[in-house]
Amino acid sequence: MRFSEAVRTGTLEIFSHKMRSFLTFFSISIGVISIMYSLTLIYAMTSRTKKALEVAGPGRMTVEMKRNGGSDSALDAKEAKSVITLEDALAVRSEFPGLYMVSPGLKKWVELSHGQFSDEKVVEGITTEWKKRGWVYKLRGRFLNQHDLDTYARVCVLIEDGGWMKKPKWYKFYGWRDKFQDYIKHNDMLGQTIRLGNNLYTVVGILREPPAEKNPKYFMGVSNWDPSLLVPITTSQRFLNGWAWSSGGVDDITIDTGKEATIGAYKRKVDKFIKARHGGRIRFEIKDYREIIKERLADKQRDMYTVLIIGAIAILAGGIGIMNVTLATIYSRIKEIGIRRAIGASRGDIMTQFIIEAMLIGFFGGVAGILLGMAGIQYLASKGDTDMMLLQWWMPFAAIVVAVLTGFLASLYPAYQASRLDPVEALRYE
Amino acid sequence: MIKCENLQKTYPLKKGQGYQALSGIDLEIGRGEFAAVTGPSGCGKSTLLNILGLLDNPDGGRYLLEGRDVSRFDDAERSDLRLRTVGFVFQSFNLLPRFSAAENVRLPMLYRGVPKEEAAERARALLEKVGLKGKADNTPLELSGGERQRVGIARALANDPVLLLADEPTGNLDSRTGLEVMDLLRSLNAAGLTILMVTHDLNLARAAGRTIKVRDGRIEP
Ligand SMILES: Nc1ncnc2c1ncn2[C@@H]1O[C@H](COP(=O)(O)OP(=O)(O)O)[C@@H](O)[C@H]1O
Ligand SMILES: [Mg+2]
Numbered sequence: 292m293r294f295s296e297a298v299r300t301g302t303l304e305i306f307s308h309k310m311r312s313f314l315t316f317f318s319i320s321i322g323v324i325s326i327m328y329s330l331t332l333i334y335a336m337t338s339r340t341k342k343a344l345e346v347a348g349p350g351r352m353t354v355e356m357k358r359n360g361g362s363d364s365a366l367d368a369k370e371a372k373s374v375i376t377l378e379d380a381l382a383v384r385s386e387f388p389g390l391y392m393v394s395p396g397l398k399k400w401v402e403l404s405h406g407q408f409s410d411e412k413v414v415e416g417i418t419t420e421w422k423k424r425g426w427v428y429k430l431r432g433r434f435l436n437q438h439d440l441d442t443y444a445r446v447c448v449l450i451e452d453g454g455w456m457k458k459p460k461w462y463k464f465y466g467w468r469d470k471f472q473d474y475i476k477h478n479d480m481l482g483q484t485i486r487l488g489n490n491l492y493t494v495v496g497i498l499r500e501p502p503a504e505k506n507p508k509y510f511m512g513v514s515n516w517d518p519s520l521l522v523p524i525t526t527s528q529r530f531l532n533g534w535a536w537s538s539g540g541v542d543d544i545t546i547d548t549g550k551e552a553t554i555g556a557y558k559r560k561v562d563k564f565i566k567a568r569h570g571g572r573i574r575f576e577i578k579d580y581r582e583i584i585k586e587r588l589a590d591k592q593r594d595m596y597t598v599l600i601i602g603a604i605a606i607l608a609g610g611i612g613i614m615n616v617t618l619a620t621i622y623s624r625i626k627e628i629g630i631r632r633a634i635g636a637s638r639g640d641i642m643t644q645f646i647i648e649a650m651l652i653g654f655f656g657g658v659a660g661i662l663l664g665m666a667g668i669q670y671l672a673s674k675g676d677t678d679m680m681l682l683q684w685w686m687p688f689a690a691i692v693v694a695v696l697t698g699f700l701a702s703l704y705p706a707y708q709a710s711r712l713d714p715v716e717a718l719r720y721e
Numbered sequence: 722m723i724k725c726e727n728l729q730k731t732y733p734l735k736k737g738q739g740y741q742a743l744s745g746i747d748l749e750i751g752r753g754e755f756a757a758v759t760g761p762s763g764c765g766k767s768t769l770l771n772i773l774g775l776l777d778n779p780d781g782g783r784y785l786l787e788g789r790d791v792s793r794f795d796d797a798e799r800s801d802l803r804l805r806t807v808g809f810v811f812q813s814f815n816l817l818p819r820f821s822a823a824e825n826v827r828l829p830m831l832y833r834g835v836p837k838e839e840a841a842e843r844a845r846a847l848l849e850k851v852g853l854k855g856k857a858d859n860t861p862l863e864l865s866g867g868e869r870q871r872v873g874i875a876r877a878l879a880n881d882p883v884l885l886l887a888d889e890p891t892g893n894l895d896s897r898t899g900l901e902v903m904d905l906l907r908s909l910n911a912a913g914l915t916i917l918m919v920t921h922d923l924n925l926a927r928a929a930g931r932t933i934k935v936r937d938g939r940i941e942p
Contacts, residue, residue, distance in 0.1 A: 296837075303819050307819065626815075627817060629815075630815045630817065631828070631832075632776070633774075633776060633803075633809045633811075633815070634804075634828060634832070634876060634879075635803050635804025635805075635829050635833065635880065636804075636832050637796075637797055637800035637801065637804075638797070638800070639797075640832055714776050714777075715771050715777050718776070718815070
């Protein structure tokens with residue numbers, strides 16, 4: 292009951308000082324907007340990580356060269372001439388039969404042509420182990436086999452885009468079009484011969500990716516280095532001309548232990564084993580999947596922290612604003628406090644009144660922020676920001692709670708001051 | 722009903738010094754009395770009323786309200802007792818300007834926890850009783866001085882007090898409306914309410930049943 296009366300008094304007070312209230316609303320709103328934005332980013336990141344881990348399984352790790360930086364105290368960069376090779380992968384495969392998958396990869400940026408059509412695409416050299424990646428593709432024709440690898444066969448498998456189960460609106464306007472994907476969609480390539488670099492290859496199979504909604508690639512963010520074609524890694528090393536990261540060896544070896552529990556132990560064993568094979572003259576690292584995901588998401592995390600800091604500052608400014616407003620109202624309402632005390636209000640009553648008033652300011656500012664923030668996030672989502680599509684219903688509520696809590700905390704001290712005023716003095720005040 | 726023994730009040734001034742506003746008040750007021758408090762400006766009348774109305778504590782002496790010594794009550798105890806037993810009427814009305822007459826009258830009941838509808842109903846009845854039927858929704862700015870003071874009186878009556886303290890209630894009114902307000906107070910007194918009223922008007926003082934003269938923080942015999 293007293294609560295609703297305090298709400299009424301507070302609302303009267305807020306709307307009789309429009310400019311003062313507006314300024315406070317403003318900073319609270321900005322705080323609320325950035326809280327919602329950051330919450331959405333955090334949510335997007337964790338759900339992507341979770342999905343990516345679900346699809347890939349927790350036993351993944353990647354062996355790759357240290358690309359830049361990361362000094363190895365035991366080893367000078369010039370001294371370390373060795374690179375990871377296909378032979379390393381094969382040796383790991385036979386040394387550790389308990390591993391579920393040992394899949395080396397070598398990507399090259401290659402000139403591709405078929406009749407009039409030509410394009411530049413990433414071609415990945417692989418072994419038969421690649422199939423065990425467990426990502427659900429649909430295959431037409433056949434996959435690369437051991438015979439292809441042993442004979443350096445000039446055969447390839449195309450990777451066809453999976454499309455969307457339900458194409459989002461933004462995709463029509465902002466989605467990129469891939470000419471190669473368009474081409475293979477309209478021309479059945481199975482059994483055809485295409486030119487890669489300086490040689491002709493036979494298309495023996497076509498892999499169709501799962502639709503985007505189920506494709507782990509989209510949880511992680513699409514990369515320029517996702518391959519469009521697969522060839523035997525032996526063929527790639529011997530015949531395929533194109534630009535590659537790796538000089539002579541392979542890019543990486545993807546290993547799957549099959550379960551999370553053994554990943555630590557295998558990481559150490561494989562590390563030791565490969566070092567021994569190169570006499571220690573090699574700079575590589577083994578990252579497990581969690582680390583890789585973290586790395587890929589690092590940029591987003593930085594964004595998020597920036598926004599979160601801006602939000603915290605705005606909320607803090609809003610809080611100081613509320614404190615200021617509450618102090619100011621107290622000074623302009625000393626007489627009123629005296630009157631209320633004289634007709635029977637206790638210290639607690641006075642304190643409650645000012646706290647509720649401040650929480651109202653937080654609430655109104657929060658609501659304004661939510662309306663603006665939702666509009667902004669919807670806008671970003673409609674422009675194709677996949678993170679912003681993940682706005683959850685509880686996020687505005689959380690933001691409002693923060694705003695109201697800010698009002699509460701910021702008003703504690705001024706409200707306490709107000710409640711301590713001597714009623715006689717307050718009543719005499721003009 | 723009220724019994725004061727050697728009440729003292731000193732207002733602190735600069736370091737160590739103080740101004741003794743009350744220097745030993747002995748006073749007894751019975752239930753149903755209407756007493757006028759008179760005396761020159763600055764003699765301590767308001768200070769006395771504030772203590773009797775539980776807005777302030779005396780520094781010395783005893784104050785018995787209905788047999789209970791309340792002179793050492795803390796702020797919370799005083800607030801609670803003030804809410805239930807005392808009504809204040811002020812010279813400058815002291816109404817909340819943004820609230821209607823009815824809302825002003827309702828406020829003390831809300832502090833006591835009376836349900837909103839019940840409080841609103843009683844506020845209207847009280848306003849009717851003080852002769853303001855039809856003005857319940859006016860804000861103080863839309864009322865004349867006499868009407869404002871009636872609202873003030875209605876508000877003082879909200880929680881059915883046993884003691885009404887009026888500090889120069891007619892001080893801001895012309896003599897005719899002053900007399901009307903005095904009539905209202907007298908009718909309340911006739912209905913059994915104990916009233917203490919500070920006034921400079923000797924005619925009004927005479928109209929009250931008893932006159933208490935204060936001088937330099939003491940009661941003149
Ligand atoms: N808060 C205060 N601090 C210091 N002196 C005060 C205070 N309040 C009142 N006084 C002094 O106490 C004396 C009595 O004041 P008051 O009771 O208001 O007199 P009045 O009889 O006019 O109502 C006055 O001289 C006044 O100046
Ligand atoms: Mg006075």
